Amino acid sequence: MKKSNLPSPEIARSVNPPIPFRNTYASLPREFFSPQRPSHVPDPQWVRVNAPLANELGIDAEWASSADALQVFSGNIIAPGSQPIAQAYAGHQFGNFVPQLGDGRAILLGEVIDVYGNPRDIALKGSGRTAFSRGGDGKCALGPALREYLVSEAMFALGVPSTRALAVVTTGEIVRRDEDFAGAIFTRVASSHLRVGTFAYFAAREDLGSLRILLDYALARHGGGSAMGLLEQCITRHAALVAQWMSLGFIHGVMNTDNCSISGETIDYGPCAFMDAFHPNCVFSAIDRQGRYAWSRQPEMAQWNMARLAETLLPLIEEEIGDPLPAAEATVASFAKCFNDAFLERFSAKFGIVNDPQNSELISSALRLMASQHADFTEFFLQLTAVAEAGDRTLWLAAFSDKSAANEWLDAWQDHQPNAAVMRMANPILIPRNHLVEQAIQGGYRGDFSLFHRLTEAWKNPWQPEHNDLVFATPPLPHEVVRQTFCGT
Numbered sequence: 001m002k003k004s005n006l007p008s009p010e011i012a013r014s015v016n017p018p019i020p021f022r023n024t025y026a027s028l029p030r031e032f033f034s035p036q037r038p039s040h041v042p043d044p045q046w047v048r049v050n051a052p053l054a055n056e057l058g059i060d061a062e063w064a065s066s067a068d069a070l071q072v073f074s075g076n077i078i079a080p081g082s083q084p085i086a087q088a089y090a091g092h093q094f095g096n097f098v099p100q101l102g103d104g105r106a107i108l109l110g111e112v113i114d115v116y117g118n119p120r121d122i123a124l125k126g127s128g129r130t131a132f133s134r135g136g137d138g139k140c141a142l143g144p145a146l147r148e149y150l151v152s153e154a155m156f157a158l159g160v161p162s163t164r165a166l167a168v169v170t171t172g173e174i175v176r177r178d179e180d181f182a183g184a185i186f187t188r189v190a191s192s193h194l195r196v197g198t199f200a201y202f203a204a205r206e207d208l209g210s211l212r213i214l215l216d217y218a219l220a221r222h223g224g225g226s227a228m229g230l231l232e233q234c235i236t237r238h239a240a241l242v243a244q245w246m247s248l249g250f251i252h253g254v255m256n257t258d259n260c261s262i263s264g265e266t267i268d269y270g271p272c273a274f275m276d277a278f279h280p281n282c283v284f285s286a287i288d289r290q291g292r293y294a295w296s297r298q299p300e301m302a303q304w305n306m307a308r309l310a311e312t313l314l315p316l317i318e319e320e321i322g323d324p325l326p327a328a329e330a331t332v333a334s335f336a337k338c339f340n341d342a343f344l345e346r347f348s349a350k351f352g353i354v355n356d357p358q359n360s361e362l363i364s365s366a367l368r369l370m371a372s373q374h375a376d377f378t379e380f381f382l383q384l385t386a387v388a389e390a391g392d393r394t395l396w397l398a399a400f401s402d403k404s405a406a407n408e409w410l411d412a413w414q415d416h417q418p419n420a421a422v423m424r425m426a427n428p429i430l431i432p433r434n435h436l437v438e439q440a441i442q443g444g445y446r447g448d449f450s451l452f453h454r455l456t457e458a459w460k461n462p463w464q465p466e467h468n469d470l471v472f473a474t475p476p477l478p479h480e481v482v483r484q485t486f487c488g489t
Contacts, residue, residue, distance in 0.1 A: 018060045019072070021081035021110035022119070028217065031202075031210050033085040036107050038075025039128025039138070041183070043172025046070055047449055048149065048456065050166050053189065057112050057120060057166075064167075073167045073187050075107070075127040082109045086130035090204055091197035091258025092308060094292055099204045101197060101258050102132025105140060108193060119221060121193050122166065125186040141181035142170060143441040144487070146452055148186050148269040150440065154432045154459040155266055160244050161237070162266040164189040182445060191265055192221050196309045197258035203312035215316055218262055227316035230262070231331055235306050237264025239338035242302045246295060247346035248431060249275035249377035253285035254487060255293045260305045270487030274431045276475055278370040278377040284434070284485045299343075303335040349426035350381050352388055352418030362412060369409050373400045376475045381427040384413075388420035428462035429473050434482035436472060 026033065046065070054064035063069055071077035078084060086103035093101075107130065108123045125148070126140020149165040156162050166187040173183035194217075202210040215227055224230035241264055245252065252259075253271035261267045271285035280296035288294075293301055310328040317324035347363045348355040370380055376399065383396035393410055400406035432455075440452040458469035465473070476482070 018063050019079050019081065019110075019122070020058055020112055021079065021083075021122075022112065023081075023083040023110045024119070024217070025087065025108060025121075026083040026085050026110070028213060029210065031088070031207070032214070033087050033108075034102075034131035036084055036086040036103075036130045037078065038084060038107050038124055040076055041074050041171035041173055041185070043170075044070050044074030044076060044185075045170045045172070047146070047168040047170060047184070047444070048453065049073075050153070050164070053164055053166055055115070057114050057122070057189065059112070069167075070169060072109075073124070074169045074171060074185055075124055079109070084109050084124075086132055087193055087198070088132065088201055089195050089197040089258055090201040091195070091256050092200070092305075093256045093258070094288070094290075097200070097204070100132070100201065101134075102201075103130055104133040104136050105130070105138040106188075106193075111192075118191070121188075121190045123188050123190070123193060125188055126171075126183070127185050137175070139171075139173065139175045139183050140186060141175045141177060142184040142444050143181065144270065145184035145186040146441050146444050147272075147437055148188070150437055150452065150455055150459070151269045151272060151432050152188075152266070153456060154462065155250075157460050157462050158248060158428055158431070160248070160250075160266060161241055161264055163261075190261070190267065191263040192218075192261070193267075194218055194221065194262040195258050195267075196260040196262070196305050196312075197256075198262070199309060199312035200257060208315055211312070211316060215313075222263055226320055227313045228320060228327060228331065231306070231310055231313055231317075231328065232334075234262060234264065234309060235331060235335045236338055238302045238306060239299070239335055240264075240342045241266065242298045243339055243342035243346050245298060246343065247350060247426075248428070249278070249295070251275065251282060251284055251293065251295050252298065253283075253288060253293055253485060255298065255301045255305065257305050257308050260302075260309075271485040273434050273482070273485045275377045276433065276481060277374040278367070278380070279374070280367065280371060284483070286484045286486050299335075299339045303332065303339070306335055307332045346426070349422055351384070351413065351416075352420060352423040352426075353413070353416040359416070362416070365409055366413070369400075369405060373402060373406070375399045378428070378431050378473075379475055381423070382429060382473070385420060385423040385427055387414075388418045388423055425463070430459055430462040430465050430469065432459060433472070433476060434485065435476040435480040438482050 049065045051061040054061045072079045084107045088102045090099050091101045106125045107127050111119045111121045114120050129138040145168050149168050152165050166189050171183040174180045175183040224233045259268040273284035275282050281294045283291045283294045310332050314324045387393050387396050443451045
């Protein structure tokens with residue numbers, strides 16, 4: 001590869017982009033991170049920049065799409081005030097503990113205070129090798145970068161707590177996986193990048209001093225007041241988050257503890273997917289061969305992650321209240337009720353019925369019916385909403401081969417006098433359907449980003465899309481169905 005003629009980070013410090021960086025994580029002891037400059041890339045080009053998000057972060061939107069910003073978001077320039085680092089953390093990967101993972105292909109540039117007064121991390125993903133790359137190249141192919149932009153922004157529009165997409169740039173490099181792909185860098189925004197695995201990293205080393213520092217940092221960043229308070233808060237947030245995922249037919253695909261954020265935001269959109277035909281054991285991730293993170297197992301796995309967090313916090317809880325086990329075990333056990341309450345609330349709204357535990361069987365029987373008939377998850381609820389509005393069940397019944405069973409369930413549902421207005425607010429018309437995401441990715445690899453941009457705009461309005469965007473509500477044709485998704489590492 002020819003030598004780049006782009007400016008070095010040292011020379012680039014004369015540039016003065018308006019990103020008001022702070023570096024609170026980089027001010028922690030060195031055990032928490034490794035200083036890390038992004039790698040140079042030969043030919044960065046814009047794919048998209050999220051101007052509204054830039055404004056929200058206090059970044060001048062005009063600058064955010066400038067040539068200087070392109071150099072910053074490609075890693076070729078270190079912006080004034082930024083102290084780029086790779087964060088250290090551990091993780092349970094499909095249940096197996098790895099004591100050191102860390103940012104193998106991500107670099108935290110720093111954080112800013114947004115217009116609401118909240119600290120927000122800005123990080124590059126795919127910006128080259130770090131101290132934690134473990135032999136990897138630290139790069140990102142274009143496809144995973146486009147997927148994360150599309151799905152994270154769609155999740156935000158759907159009201160799901162999520163990391164955000166600030167920018168995607170191509171790098172002019174080739175990234176080698178099973179085959180060669182165009183390279184890209186994704187700029188991610190998060191409330192923080194603290195994970196369950198961050199706590200596990202220091203707990204595994206029995207480094208109580210660093211655990212205390214990390215706890216204090218997490219409490220200052222996310223609240224909670226104490227170690228027990230942080231655990232309780234994480235449990236509440238993740239129970240609600242997973243219930244919301246499931247109400248949209250979303251499957252994260254890789255719920256390892258290093259992808260479990262203390263903030264309660266959805267993080268890491270690698271092999272994620274939205275179900276078309278419903279089945280509770282649905283899995284898309286090519287690396288989830290045992291179905292550990294199937295749609296129906298996500299609450300179980302989230303609670304498992306919370307138990308791992310509780311284990312790391314035990315010595316700190318002991319300092320607060322004495323014997324930590326009874327309180328920690330009871331708190332982890334409370335996840336089930338938190339989740340069940342959130343699940344019932346979400347699905348009661350989707351069915352337009354009263355949020356009452358006595359209605360749980362009606363919801364469960366609907367899910368069994370959908371699974372047995374391979375009904376499209378999103379379309380089922382949209383057509384059901386139409387039944388609640390107009391009373392005509394013809395289109396809804398068309399999805400079922402067993403009309404008798406479907407009619408029997410529908411009669412029982414209508415006895416509850418469903419509220420169509422509530423259903424409209426709970427059932428989006430547009431979701432990031434897998435075949436559309438894949439088509440946008442393949443278009444990007446051909447240099448055609450038109451579908452990517454159109455989907456990005458359409459998915460900003462999932463509840464009330466423009467008329468021309470209704471084409472994106474259609475379930476995939478048989479030859480368009482995506483059955484596997486990939487993490488891209």
